[in-house]
Amino acid sequence: xxxxxxxxxxxxxxxxxxxxxxxxxxxxxxxxxxxxxxxxxxxxxxxxxxxxxxxxxxxxxxxxxxxxxxxxxxxxxxxxxxxxxxxxxxxxxxxxxxxxxxxxxxxxxxxxxxxxxxxxxxxxxxxxxxxxxxxxxxxxxxxxxxxxxxxxxxxxxxxxxxxxxxxxxxxxxxxxxxxxxxxxxxxxxxxxxxxxxxxxxxxxxxxxxxxxxxxxxxxxxxxxxxxxxxxxxxxxxxxxxxxxxxxxxxxxxx
Numbered sequence: 001x002x003x004x005x006x007x008x009x010x011x012x013x014x015x016x017x018x019x020x021x022x023x024x025x026x027x028x029x030x031x032x033x034x035x036x037x038x039x040x041x042x043x044x045x046x047x048x049x050x051x052x053x054x055x056x057x058x059x060x061x062x063x064x065x066x067x068x069x070x071x072x073x074x075x076x077x078x079x080x081x082x083x084x085x086x087x088x089x090x091x092x093x094x095x096x097x098x099x100x101x102x103x104x105x106x107x108x109x110x111x112x113x114x115x116x117x118x119x120x121x122x123x124x125x126x127x128x129x130x131x132x133x134x135x136x137x138x139x140x141x142x143x144x145x146x147x148x149x150x151x152x153x154x155x156x157x158x159x160x161x162x163x164x165x166x167x168x169x170x171x172x173x174x175x176x177x178x179x180x181x182x183x184x185x186x187x188x189x190x191x192x193x194x195x196x197x198x199x200x201x202x203x204x205x206x207x208x209x210x211x212x213x214x215x216x217x218x219x220x221x222x223x224x225x226x227x228x229x230x231x232x233x234x235x236x237x238x239x240x241x242x243x244x245x246x247x248x249x250x251x252x253x254x
Contacts, residue, residue: 009070009083016049021069023184023238024056025252026245027111030188032064033245036195038114039063042176043090045097046109046184053077055101057094059087068254077102092152096172099157100164100180107180109187117198118177127171130213131204134197136221138190143167147174169194185238 006012009021024046031037031044040061048054056072058064074083077098079091097110121128127144128135145163148156164170168190170178177194181187204210245252 012083014050017051018069020046020049020184021056021072022253024072024109025067025069026242027109027184027188028058028064028067029245029249029252030241031111031113031191034192034195036113036115036191037064041093042112042114043093043097044109044111044184044187045094045101047101047107048074052105054082055094055097057089057097059085060090060093061088068252070254092150095154095157096151096160096178099160100178102157103161103164104180106182109181109184110178111180111187111191112172112176112178113191113195114176115195115198117202118171118195119175120202121198122171122176123174128194128197129201129210130215130218131210132197132200132213134193134200136213136218137193138169138197139218140221141167142169142171144171144173147172151175181234183234183238185234185241188241189234189237 010018013021024044027044040063043057045055045057048056053076055075055077057075058067059071059073062071071085071087073081073085073087073089075089075094076082079089079094079098081089096112100107100110128138128142130136130139143163143165145160148159151160164178164180168180168186172178177191177198179187179190179194181190
């Protein structure tokens with residue numbers, strides 16, 4: 001771990017890393033705002049641009065609404081802090097994230113949640129069902145990983161990597177949800193849609209007979225997504241989300 005004489009973190013890092021810190025801190029605040037946080041017990045990680053073996057992650061013990069660009073921890077692949085910080089890091093919490101980052105160079109951001117509806121769907125044998133438009137956006141890029149207990153052991157990582165494969169969404173059986181993205185915005189929007197699909201499924205299952213979306217529609221959905229966002233994907237929505245945060249609390253930028 002290295003200490004720095006700089007007056008602030010921003011002065012000691014590249015503009016690209018600072019922008020990533022701002023986006024990641026915003027993501028933590030958005031996760032808190034949507035009610036997806038599990039007190040302090042889940043994580044969102046991001047690979048530092050230009051430093052492929054370094055990652056940003058939340059200080060363990062802080063609520064997601066307390067995360068700022070400056071207080072994010074910078075760690076290596078073994079979860080050692082590489083910049084001095086008064087906050088602790090949670091090595092066990094990085095096991096899943098490190099497995100994904102290790103296997104997927106394109107996974108610049110990894111977002112993991114323990115939401116009630118996400119865990120409920122993860123406990124269902126059939127998993128995510130084609131019940132909604134939201135679910136159709138997920139089903140073409142979805143994997144499942146069986147529960148092996150609290151994810152603390154390196155031995156689980158190869159199986160998790162195999163189960164994720166090239167997918168951008170992973171349902172961790174009896175545990176929760178995980179999304180990956182080339183940007184923080186990508187990972188957030190993927191989780192937004194996956195969580196929405198899970199909430200809709202649980203709500204629909206409390207009613208009458210279910211109607212399923214046809215397999216043909218599910219197969220053709222990727223083109224519809226490109227049309228809806230003008231080919232921009234999550235970049236179409238992310239600036240609006242940051243403006244929303246800035247109107248109520250721009251503290252994440254500090």
